[in-house]
Each structure stands twice: as structure tokens, then as C-alpha cells.
Amino acid sequence: MKTKYIIYTALALLVAYLIYNKFFSEGAKKSAAAMASGKGDKKKGGGPVGVNVMIVKDTAVNNIIDITGTIDANEKVSLISQTAGNITGIYFNEGSKVTKGQLLVKVYNQDLEASLQQNQYQVALAKQQESRNRQLLQKEAISQEEYDTSLTALNSLKAAADVIKAQIARTEIRAPFSGIIGLRNVSPGSYLSPSSPIANLVNIDPAKVTFSVPERYLSILGPGSKIRFRTESSMENFTGTVYAIDPSIDASSRTITVRAKAPNPKGILTAGSFAKINLTLDQIPKTILLPTEAVIPDLKSSLVWIYHNGIAVSKPVKTDLRTDTKIQVIEGLQPGDSVVVSGLIQMRPKVPLKILKVIK
Template sequence: MKPKYIIYPLLILLIGYLVYNKFYGSKAKEASALAGPGKKGKKGGPVPVNVMIVKDTAFSTSIDVTGTIEANEQVELRSETAGNITGIYFNEGGHVQKGQLLVKVYDKDLQASLKQIQVQIKLAQQTEYRNKVLYSKEAISKEEYDISLTSLNSYQAQADLVKAQISKTEVRAPFSGIIGLRNISPGGYLSPQGSIATLVNIDPAKITFSVPEKYLSLIHVNSKIKFNIESSRQTFTGVVYAIEPNIDITSRSITLRARADNKTGILKAGSFAKIHFDLDQIPKTIMVPTEAVIPDIKGSNVFLAKNGLAVQKSIKTDTRTDAQLQVVSGLKAGDSLIVSGIIQMRPKVAIKVVKVIK
């Protein structure tokens, strides 16, 4: 007998057994018994829910924002005149005092011009004195005396001009602070476009940050902040001293600036700061449980209990706490907010209020 005449009947028997077992086996009977004849097509009753009566409440809020540490004063040092560098009088990374000489540019030609003019001034002073005596005795005219006086004043003005030019060959610290790495060397050529170094005063430090415009009424000068930086575990404190008068039209936020003591020098200009800002109390607002709010693509929704049915309502939220959300629009005091069974809620679903939370 050929093998195929044995295999084909066995396959047919196996398929028949599997079909019979699925529809008439013990498991199929148990499933049918559990379902019961009366379960098919029967709808459930009203969904039991808890309801919270919405009311206005006071709310103390705080916000966490990010900001930047800035220097109290910072300037890129440059020379007002061009020339070869004849002296550098500071150490990189060192402290300098206001008015301290930092860099000197070649000025021997100007010094020579000044000496020449000073000699001319002495001669003009003698001439002016003699002419003054002669004029008092009416030996010369007033015009001759005025010429000598004008000559003296002209030389003095020239001397003042050269002195001003000489002062431009000296670069002095405009304020006390720490000077950075220098970009020049002795004997090099310095031009007004060339940077010498950066001078920074970082005590006190400034912290610049922005907050949403909705908090504008809660912000004022002398408000206190707390902040942290990546390079230290210390929590720093600061005081707001200035508020930008204009709101940024792109971000709809307002910029603030605070000061913080930095005697230890831990705070560095350009550092990233995480700021905790305690705001004043909001006297009247609506707070709802977080679990009662259903987010979607367009916004947020809640369900209200009205006449035994669940009614969907769109809302706008703002500040979030650990367990609550602030609702700024969409709800009013007295609304019956469904706070349980949210997963079963659909518009116009029948509900049964089990508990009312006031």
C-alpha cells in the first residue's frame, strides 16, 4: 500500500477531532454555562459616581523657572588708540582696582610734543605778562595785548589736547573686579578693535529670568527667590530689584532681575540657574482633583452631573500641584463635578450619585 493512502485519512481524522473539540468539548460547554442564557444583549444600569461641588478657594502658588547668572558689571577692555604695547600691568585671573593702570601703549612722540608746547607756553606767559604791564601804562594798544593773551590760551589748549591723547594710551580699570585671560603680549600692536581682556565684577551676582505674564499682578520689587546651580548643592537666595516694563510678545512673559550676594565667588557669570519663586496668594480661584481632568488634543475636559446624566465640559487649566489643577475657565462655583468612575464616562451616560463632596 502506498504511504499517501495512509497519511491522507489520518490528516482528515485529526482535523475533524479539532473541530469537534472546539465546538462540543468540555471547555466550550463551560464557557457557554458561564455566559448564561440571560446575559446576551443586556445593558448595565447607571454608573455610580462621586460628585464634588465646585467652589472658589484661595490658593498659594509658587513657580519654578530657569534663568541665567550674570555679572554685576562686565566689560570687554579695549584701547582708544592704536600703537605698540610698552607695558602690561595685570595678572590673568587676578583682582584689579578701579583706576588701576592695566596696559600702556607707546606715547614718546606725544610726550615730546607736550614738552615742546610747554616751552612755548612759558614763552607766551612771559610775553603776555610784559604786554599786560605795558598796556597798563598805555605803552601798547589793547589789540597788541589781546594777541599775546590769545597766543597763550592757544598753546594751553594744545597742551590739553596732547595730554588727552596721552591719556588714551593708558588702559585703566573702569571698576574693581576680576580680569580674565589676556589676548595681547608685550611689544604687540594694539588697535581699538582688538580685545585686551574681559573685566568682571560678580559680587553681587545678577539673576535674570522670565515668568508668564499671568503672574504679573503677583510680582513686585523686593520679592525673594531661591535658586540652585549645577556646580553646587547650596541653595542661594536673591531679591528682585528690577522688572522689565514690557512683556515679550513672542513668549508672553515678563523679564525680572534679582541680586544675590556672592562674596565666596561660587556664582559665575553665564551659569544656568534653577529658580523657585514663591508668589503671593491667589484669593479666588477654582481647584479640582487632577484625576477628574481628561486631557485631549484640543485641551482638557471634565464631566458634570446634570439631571442624572454625565455632561462633558471643556476647561482651561493653569497651575498644577501634586493633586490638583487650577481651572481658569470652563467651570463656575456650584457646578457638580464628577470625580470618580471617569474611565466609564461618556457624554449623556446615565449616572447615579453615590457621594457628594462639598
């Protein structure tokens, strides 16, 4: 029992000592006095926030939009025959260049050639008869009716010759324009009908680029507007010029179809591929551009943080055009304002700021 009382007494003395040392010792009194006078230690991190600022100035900027389009051939046709018959000759290589008027395929026409030759003999005889009758008419040896009959016979034979020549021409398939001919679907000796496709002929220099733009740009877009574009199959940058605009607006999408031509002397552009188009609409001579990260979206509008008299001040702004890295501010800022472009996550109203770098 005595041991138990001794332990309780020792614990009570220890607690009393700790309480005295905490609240009534000389060190505790000094600490309390320091806290009361405000001279105690403060937490670190209460200094100004270091930021980079950008001095606002008027900048000339091109009004550019990024859209997608389709590359088309300047001219494209599926070659077919106007007459039926066996193919007697193929005069092109697949994938080769051909010129306008070049003979590509020939269909059997010997019967027509024979008919034409027979007709030529008849025409020669009719010419002689007409010449004799004309002389006799001048001597009043025959009547006008007899001469007219011989003249009509001659003209009828000439017309028949023209018909045969047209039929012969239809047995020769020629290139309607210069370009590159594709893979052939026929062989020598096969029977060719008017519904049988022979090959595709494509002219893709220049290439046509077809795309759609929103209705709002109709008033500032026209023939002569320049475009820049790239394709998935090439790392080159291509240029084109708008030459035609569809006269009607698509009612469902409220867009208008535009077509441009792009030089393609090397044949790099391929019909049917997609084009990533950079379209320059006009130039804005004076406007304010800020880095995209400096403009913070808000519920009703957007805002930026301004360095003003050493503290952070928020300003609502109105924006318009955007690029990959910049955004146009059309209301809320004036040239000379210092916009905070870094440390934005620490921004609060009236937070002290320290400028680390000025971007002009």
C-alpha cells in the first residue's frame, strides 16, 4: 500500500512541475509577452508572389481559321466507248501521262473503213456528173431540174461520208484532256460495250481543294483569298487561291462551300485525300493578343490578372479570335496594362506581387 501512495505522489508532483513550467516560469512569461507585442515568429511564405508580366500593346493580326477540306482532281473522267466491238489495240501504259487527243484504245472498224472507201468512189463519180450537168445547164442543154438532181445526189453522198467518218471516230477512244491514266479494265481482243469502263483519266495539276466555312465569313471571303494547307501524306506546306464560292448556304450547317486551286507540278497531292486548311480571311490592324493561359474562363465571361501598384487586380475581358497559343482580347484592357502571365494559380484579389520578368 505504501508503494502505491508513493507512485501517486510522484505523478502528482510531475504534473504540477509541467504546469508551472508551461505557464508560470520565466521563459513562458517572456514568450507570452512576445506574442502579446506581435514580435513572435511568423510563418514563412507570407511574402509577395513572384510573377512574369506582359505589357499590353496593339498588334496587327491576321484573321485565320483552321478547317478541313477535300482534295479533288481538276478534271476526272471514266473512259468508255461510244460503240461496241472487239478491241484491236491499246496504246497507253497504266499510270502514265497522256496528252489531249492521244489515241488510247481502238475498236474493230474495218467494215466502216470499207464503207467509207466505197462512198469515196461514189462521191468522185457524183462530182463528175454534177460538173458535166453544170456545163450543160450553162448551154441550156438540160433543164434546171436535171442539174439539181445531180447536185442533190452529190451532197447526199458527202453527208453519208460524214456519217461514216463519225462512226469511225467513235471506234477510237482518245484522251479528252492531258493527265495521268489509271489502271485499265480491258484487254486486247476483248469485246468492248458502251457500258464497259476502260480506265480513269485524271488531271490533278492544279488540284482543287473543296471546303466549307461558316456563314459569318461570307462577307469577307471571295475569289483571290489565299489558303495554306497540309496533307497526311506529305510534310510540305501547300498554298492555294480561292476561285469559286457556292451561291447558296447549306441550311442545316449554315456553312458555304468554297473551292480553291493549288499548283501541283510534282503530283504530290492526291485526289480524295484530306487537307488541313489554314484560311486567311482578313487582317485586323490594331488588337490585343495575350497568351491563352493568361485568360481565365469565368462563369459569365473571362478575366485576367493585372499588376497594379504592387498587388493583383482582376479584370473581366471579352475575347474573340483564338490560335494555338494566343487569344484576342477586344474589351477590358488598354495598351500599357501589365497582365500577369505566370503564377496564376496563386492569384487572389490584392495579393502582393513581385515582378520577375517583363515580357514586351
